[in-house]
Amino acid sequence: MSEKPTSKDILIEAASRLFRIRGYYGVGLKEIIEESSIPKGSLYHYFPNGKEELAIEAINHAKDLVLREIKHVFDSNDDPVKALQDHVYELSKLFGENGDLVGLPIGTIAGETYSTSEPIRLACQDAFTQWQSIYVNEFLDAGYSRERSKELSFAINALIEGGILLSLTAKSAEPLQAISKLIPSLFMNK
Amino acid sequence: MSEKPTSKDILIEAASRLFRIRGYYGVGLKEIIEESSIPKGSLYHYFPNGKEELAIEAINHAKDLVLREIKHVFDSNDDPVKALQDHVYELSKLFGENGDLVGLPIGTIAGETYSTSEPIRLACQDAFTQWQSIYVNEFLDAGYSRERSKELSFAINALIEGGILLSLTAKSAEPLQAISKLIPSLFMNK
DNA sequence: GTCTATACGGTGATAGAC
DNA sequence: GTCTATCACCGTATAGAC
Structure with a gap:
């Protein structure tokens, strides 16, 4: 670990970042x-x-990043509902105003291809399924x-994919913040 | 009204349909x-x-279609929550399995551009805002x-944009159906 | 006002020198 | 294994004939 990144790693990270911002067809190999x-x-x-093979590795890269992030969110808070709410609120700060450089991790590529x-x-x-399987286990544990x-x-x-899209489009934290506030309602009935 | 469509109209409708399915950069003028x-x-x-100007008109075209659809949904049911639930359930039938030809009305283009x-x-x-203004008025009326x-x-x-994306990606009605079932929970607290 | 022919840069991809 | 030179094709856009 922590070796200097190989050319392959550098390519995957660059591709992943660019695909998130402008999608698969919006970014050229050049x-x-x-x-x-x-x-x-x-x-x-x-x-x-x-390009197709590079995109698949870039998608898996983004998937793993988000996967780690989701796990971290639940690890740092005993209440899964509160954990999600805080997570989405943090996202709102990331994607409002100057969120241009972040982009939808996977949604745009999915919609194009x-x-x-x-x-x-x-x-x-596969990325969507893996993220959701973390959620499922957390909610099962919570009863x-x-x-x-x-x-x-x-x-x-x-809600998160759609909310990020709305915040990016509006260049505003408001959509994700509204969603954050509503999350507890979803969990009223066990 | 109901004149035979002009060349301009034909172009807008074709562009709108193709952009929904593969996004802005994924479709060529050819x-x-x-x-x-x-x-x-x-x-x-x-x-x-x-292309940019054509895309804007195609977006407005899709916006109006969805706007009419949303209005119709609320007109045909006194209970706005039930109306939404039924609407999303109908969408699940449209976007599962053979939903390839429909596509995200605006989300993909938004994510790319x-x-x-x-x-x-x-x-x-503007499209997102206009759709949401219908929702706001309905919910205000409902107290x-x-x-x-x-x-x-x-x-x-x-939920709808994200749910359509999930159903298209999974080629399955399941995501939108799950969302349909959960919608009432969101409305528990006035 | 409608359509044809074409310009020209950029695209993903490849062959082969080092 | 790394990089250069080049390919055939497709992208958007335009000029101008009818």
Whole structure:
């Protein structure tokens, strides 16, 4: 660990950041190699299947980042509802006003490619599923029924993806803040 | 009304449909003119600012469609909560399995362009705002406080945009159905 | 006002030198 | 293994014929 990052890692991180901000079709390979100062030939050495393969690794990279973040959120608070509420409030500060540089982790790519690239669609689906499985386990532990926990995991994921999109579009923290305030209502019935 | 559609209308409808499915950067002008059987020169006659201008009109077109749909939903049911629940359940049937041809009305374009085209970002923001203003008025009428109504309008919009994205990505009605079931919980506290 | 032909830069991808 | 040179194609946009 903590070795100096390989060319492959640098490419994945640059691609992940750019895809989040402008989506799959909105970013060219040229920009990715310029940003990472790695020649185009090397990209095809590491990713023989080109842009699609790079995108899948970039999606998995973003998935893992968010996964760690979600786990951390629940670890640092005994009450899962309060933990989620605080998490979304923190997101509102990240995505309001100057949130341009962050972007939707996966949503935009998913919306562009669900009908054109089955491998990318599956990578996005896998990310959503893994995030939600953390939610489900937390809600089960907190005493909600299995059915209710699963429904809640869909709703939380949709609220966060949708809320980030609204905040980015409005360049405002307000949408995510409103969502943060409403989260406890969702959990009224076990 | 009900005249035969002009070339401009045909272009807007084709663009709107394609942009919903693959986003702004995922669709080329070539495909739009092929689909609508209208020559490229005519496109620039009707939309001197090219793709960006066409996209803005396509967004407004999609916005109006959804706006009418939302109004209809509330008109056909006295209970706004039940109306929303039924609406999302109907959406689940539309976007599961064979929902490929429908696509996110505005979310994908918003996610791709919020940082690259200010005119398009504003058009998307306007769409979200207009949809939510319908929600706010309905919730006010139903007795919720102004603050709560506004929060709820953000949450409902995020749940629907996020839920459609999840259903498209999973090629399944399940995410939107789960969200439909949970909607009443959101409205427990006035 | 409608449509054809074309310009020209950028796209993802590849071959092969070092 | 790393990088350069180049490909064929597609992107948006435009000029100008009818």
